[in-house]
Amino acid sequence: MFTGIIEATGELSAIRPHGDDLSVTIVSETLDFSDVKLGDSIASNGVCLTVTALGKRSFDADVSSETLAHTLFGHYQRGQRINLEKAMLPSTRMGGHIVSGHVDGVSQVVKLEQSGRAWQVWLALPKQLARYIATKGSITVDGISLTVNELSQNAFRLTIVPHTAQHTTIAALKVGSKVHLEVDLIARYLERLLNKDNAGASGGVSLALLSQRGFL
Template identity: 80%
Template sequence: MFTGIIEATGKLAAVVKRGNDISVTIDSAELDFSDVKLGDSIACNGVCLTVTHLGPRSFNADISSETLAHTLFGHYQTGQRINLEKAMLPTTRMGGHIVSGHVDGVSQVIKIEQSGRASNIWLSLPANLARYVAAKGSVTVDGISLTVNELNHDAFRLTIVPHTAAHTTIAALKAGSKVHLEVDLIARYLERLLSKDSAGATGGVSMALLSQRGFL
């Protein structure tokens, strides 16, 4: 699990094709590697990857065909700047929101407008994810925990403050840039609890049950 609070950025130093998969090397002079071990998880632009090799200021990770099919890693070039966050500890401040590192989809930047020292970024909202995104709710963009400040049926707006722009890759975005999206984990589980299962039976929670117990 992660919080979406970026700890450092790194650079995609190498990509090696291994059959249908790839292995990547990510360098970072900023990330604290002192407590990183083989097998640890690091979120890379919001994608949970497992450390397979450690260097003094770098790590390797394998990326499966499944991950390549659902993320932008297959299109990244060496030199690509990457947001990095180590998996959270039980003692970590929950500065963002609960992030799994499992990307739900890809979004595209529609436009960017300055608003004082901040910038407003409008991004496309894939139809299959729209029901999980709420105004003033949380969304993860390339691993960054951000607040949705405005929403319509096919797009949403983020307001990026100078600190976030300075410490993540988001300042490099421009109209047409593509990013990873992860919706709020709680929203997905709530939908599952309230939906019918494959056999047509209702789950453990239903609107009728909520009404019966006085919640509606």
């Protein structure tokens, strides 16, 4: 599990195809590798990757065919900048929100506007994810925990403050850039609890009960 608070950025330095999947090497001069070991998870542009080899300033990971089918990793080239976050510890401050590192979909930047020192970034709203995205709700974009500040029928707006722009890859976005999205984990589980057809017995969970207990 992750928080969506980016610890460092890195660079995709090697891509090695292996039939239907591939392995990659990601180099970072700023990520603290002192407590990283083989088998650990590192969110890379929001994708949970398992460390298969370690260098002084790098790690290797396998990217499965499943990951290639649902993320942008199959389109990345050497030199691609990557947001990095190590898996959270029990003592980690929850500065963002609960992030699984399992990408739900891909979106595209449709509009960029400067507002003071901040940037307003509009992303296309994927139809299959629209029901999970709400104004003032949380969303993960390339591994970054962000707040949805405005929602329209076809897009949603994020406000990028200077600190986020300086310490992640988001400052490099342009109109047309594609990004990974992960919706709020709680929204997904609430939907399953409320959907009797998909979840079987609802266990007594209803909109009325959620409202009564302060969830709505």
